Amino acid sequence: MSDHEYTxxxxxxxxxxxxxxxxxxxxxxTDYPTPKNLNYWWTFGGILTFCLITQIVTGLTLAMHYIxxxxxxxxxxxxxxxxxxxxxxxxYIHANGASMFFLxxxxxxxxxxxxxxxxSPREIIWIIGIIIYLLMMAAAFMGYVLPWGQMxxxxxxxxxxxxxxxxxxxxxxxxxxxxxxSVDNPTLTRFFTLHYLIPFLILGLVVLHIWAxxxxxxxxxxxxxxxxxxxxxxPFHPYIVIKDGFALLMFMIVFAFFVFYAPNxxxxxxxYIEANPLVTPAHIxxxxxxxxxxxxLRSVPDKLLGVVAMLSAILILAVLPWLDTxxxxxxxxxxxxxxxxxxxxxxxxxxxxxxxxxxxxLYLLIARVATAYYFLHFLVILPVLGLKEKTIPLPLSITxxxxxxxxxMAMAKKKESKIE
Amino acid sequence: MSDKKPERRDFLFTxxxxxxxxxxxxxxxxxxxxxxxxxxxxxxxxxxxxVSSLKPGNTITxxxxxxxxFIRRRTQxxxxxxxxxxxxxxxxxxxxxxxxxxxxxxxMLGVCTHLGCVPLNDKGDYDGWFCPCxxxxxxxxxRIRKGPAPWNMEVPKYEFVNANTIKIG
Numbered sequence: 001m002s003d004h005e006y007t008x009x010x011x012x013x014x015x016x017x018x019x020x021x022x023x024x025x026x027x028x029x030t031d032y033p034t035p036k037n038l039n040y041w042w043t044f045g046g047i048l049t050f051c052l053i054t055q056i057v058t059g060l061t062l063a064m065h066y067i068x069x070x071x072x073x074x075x076x077x078x079x080x081x082x083x084x085x086x087x088x089x090x091x092y093i094h095a096n097g098a099s100m101f102f103l104x105x106x107x108x109x110x111x112x113x114x115x116x117x118x119x120s121p122r123e124i125i126w127i128i129g130i131i132i133y134l135l136m137m138a139a140a141f142m143g144y145v146l147p148w149g150q151m152x153x154x155x156x157x158x159x160x161x162x163x164x165x166x167x168x169x170x171x172x173x174x175x176x177x178x179x180x181x182s183v184d185n186p187t188l189t190r191f192f193t194l195h196y197l198i199p200f201l202i203l204g205l206v207v208l209h210i211w212a213x214x215x216x217x218x219x220x221x222x223x224x225x226x227x228x229x230x231x232x233x234x235p236f237h238p239y240i241v242i243k244d245g246f247a248l249l250m251f252m253i254v255f256a257f258f259v260f261y262a263p264n265x266x267x268x269x270x271x272y273i274e275a276n277p278l279v280t281p282a283h284i285x286x287x288x289x290x291x292x293x294x295x296x297l298r299s300v301p302d303k304l305l306g307v308v309a310m311l312s313a314i315l316i317l318a319v320l321p322w323l324d325t326x327x328x329x330x331x332x333x334x335x336x337x338x339x340x341x342x343x344x345x346x347x348x349x350x351x352x353x354x355x356x357x358x359x360x361x362l363y364l365l366i367a368r369v370a371t372a373y374y375f376l377h378f379l380v381i382l383p384v385l386g387l388k389e390k391t392i393p394l395p396l397s398i399t400x401x402x403x404x405x406x407x408x409m410a411m412a413k414k415k416e417s418k419i420e
Numbered sequence: 421m422s423d424k425k426p427e428r429r430d431f432l433f434t435x436x437x438x439x440x441x442x443x444x445x446x447x448x449x450x451x452x453x454x455x456x457x458x459x460x461x462x463x464x465x466x467x468x469x470x471v472s473s474l475k476p477g478n479t480i481t482x483x484x485x486x487x488x489x490f491i492r493r494r495t496q497x498x499x500x501x502x503x504x505x506x507x508x509x510x511x512x513x514x515x516x517x518x519x520x521x522x523x524x525x526x527x528m529l530g531v532c533t534h535l536g537c538v539p540l541n542d543k544g545d546y547d548g549w550f551c552p553c554x555x556x557x558x559x560x561x562x563r564i565r566k567g568p569a570p571w572n573m574e575v576p577k578y579e580f581v582n583a584n585t586i587k588i589g
Binding site for chain 2: 154157158160161162164175176177178179180181182183184186190277278279280281282283284298301302303306358359360
């Protein structure tokens with residue numbers, strides 16, 4: 001909460017606020033002191049909030065027309081596309097909205113990785129974020145099953161079969177997930193229920209994510225602790241609201257391009273064929289945002305170990321604050337980490353590409369090397385780098401690099417050399 | 421806590437927690453078990469198939485419990501090929517004699533044991549089946565020979581009701 005006590009101006013406002021301090025909360029959110037050097041990579045939190053609300057609103061309206069039944073689901077989606085007023089628009093926003101959501105979340109995650117936002121004292125914000133990311137993947141996967149096309153059906157079959165890799169109880173768990181002996185109507189109805197539920201769980205976690213953020217305050221591109229409120233901060237409203245709003249507009253242009261000019265480019269043509277349990281499509285490929293993990297799954301030749309590797313690739317992120325031993329947050333002051341950071345970005349992009357290609361020959365070899373490197377980065381490079389790397393001296397405040405050549409910098413450098 | 425002797429109240433707390441835990445478990449179990457296959461799904465446990473029109477070298481695929489079942493009338497070459505394989509060459513060793521009691525007829529779930537795709541007929545390096553999803557090769561007995569699948573394709577319980585009809589399940 002803000003450092004100063006807030007009292008509403010009007011008598012009615014004061015009366016209400018004494019009974020439920022909603023106005024104090026609103027005042028905290030508008031006055032919230034924010035580092036004044038936040039760049040555009042920091043606007044994706046607001047963009048992600050927009051994405052979540054968009055998915056909830058379009059999802060609710062789609063649910064008014066969709067029928068969760070194996071015999072009618074495919075037809076009801078076509079009914080939405082052809083008959084329902086603006087049904088095509090709402091569905092294309094929802095389907096492409098999922099991709100936009102993941103695009104924004106990947107930028108948000110990689111921003112954290114670059115500026116060390118996951119480090120103390122922000123570990124809980126980071127872990128809640130990883131849980132949100134996992135729930136997003138679950139929601140996206142189950143949503144993709146609902147149109148009951150060929151990719152829906154076989155994607156559901158392949159992903160639920162991952163659980164059969166668990167020794168002893170695996171088969172029982174898969175039957176329990178299906179509610180039968182194959183993916184069928186009981187599977188569809190429960191996936192619909194969970195797909196409806198998860199966004200609201202995410203919404204609750206987003207509140208915790210922001211609450212946890214407001215305790216230490218935002219990290220910033222320089223990555224040093226700042227006093228707040230101080231000359232290093234600006235109030236959230238109007239400064240950050242306007243900046244976030246402008247970034248959101250830019251983001252919406254990209255969003256609108258996909259919705260209006262290329263609504264199916266991120267999907268698979270096979271999903272416009274109704275589900276058929278007798279025929280598997282020639283290439284089963286997940287949506288683009290899951291491809292890096294799919295590549296990791298396929299690059300391990302053993303079924304159980306493949307599943308373990310894929311899950312570890314995600315869960316390793318949750319312990320990242322303890323794997324990265326460096327006390328310096330921002331990569332700006334870590335010349336070696338900065339290079340390894342970009343290698344990791346390239347590695348994940350390569351994994352994504354390999355996930356879309358058939359798992360054979362050179363593709364498989366590259367996927368295996370990239371998988372090994374992914375784990376090497378987190379398990380070996382990060383812990384060692386924090387101990388060995390010679391970092392650049394930090395400025396004393398975020399104002400310093402902005403003003404440039406301030407005497408503080410020279411003093412800071414002198415101090416640094418004395419310590420050494 | 422530790423230097424205090426447990427008294428009547430501690431016993432009452434522990435007993436209450438225990439009863440509460442049993443009560444919660446009793447309520448949770450129906451909520452979990454409702455997701456298991458229901459009575460109507462279980463009732464569809466068997467299917468009868470007329471195979472009189474099948475010629476040697478042909479396969480039909482029928483749906484049983486929502487899963488495809490391959491019924492193949494094998495040629496003499498396929499049977500010979502399946503029976504000549506040495507056990508040590510197999511990933512999941514099973515004799516063809518055990519998989520196909522009547523050598524002419526191979527009945528098995530058309531479900532790849534890797535991640536559940538439907539393998540394609542007459543494809544792959546072993547003249548049997550090939551799974552397009554992740555590249556598993558099966559031989560003329562439906563046994564896994566190459567690729568990520570851990571087991572042979574499953575042979576369900578089935579019987580010949582008469583010369584022309586197979587009952588699966």
